[in-house]
């Protein structure tokens with residue numbers, strides 16, 4: 714093998730090495746792009762699930778009484794026999810203030826399958842007509858439902874429930890039995906905001 718052949722072989726090996734590096738770089742880039750796309754798809758799917766969970770719990774809260782039917786005057790918060798974290802004992806909107814659950818649960822308390830690591834929280838506050846928090850009764854309560862996964866908020870749903878809206882208020886049918894007119898949370902004085910958060 715003469716010097717020219719040696720030089721030619723060396724050049725070919727160098728070319729091959731560069732080619733391998735280029736291919737490896739392209740593969741890494743393609744894998745990285747696919748990973749980003751997969752994460753984006755999972756995040757979008759999680760957002761949809763989070764919004765559904767928020768809507769479900771919000772609908773439950775809004776159909777409750779505006780205030781406890783056992784109270785002579787409107788008192789904010791849970792009353793006797795109503796325990797934080799025990800949804801079956803809630804019967805009015807502000808009973809849900811501070812309620813949190815992980816994983817999300819059915820109204821009766823059973824965990825919803827497939828949501829390990831997820832959580833829901835409800836916050837309720839009296840607000841005036843401008844949305845400012847009030848320490849006294851205003852006839853308006855703002856309900857905020859936040860759904861998180863792994864501690865990262867994915868969806869927040871906000872609604873304002875009016876005392877004048879009788880969607881969850883009780884009345885009587887003349888027999889003394891309580892009846893309840895249920896609505897789906899889409900009417901009355903209602904403002905909703907869906908806000909996606911997180912990565």
Ligand SMILES: [Ca+2]
Pocket residue numbers: 781790791792795803804805808
């Ligand atoms: Ca109550």
Ligand SMILES: [Ca+2]
Pocket residue numbers: 780781788789790791792805806807808
């Ligand atoms: Ca209450």
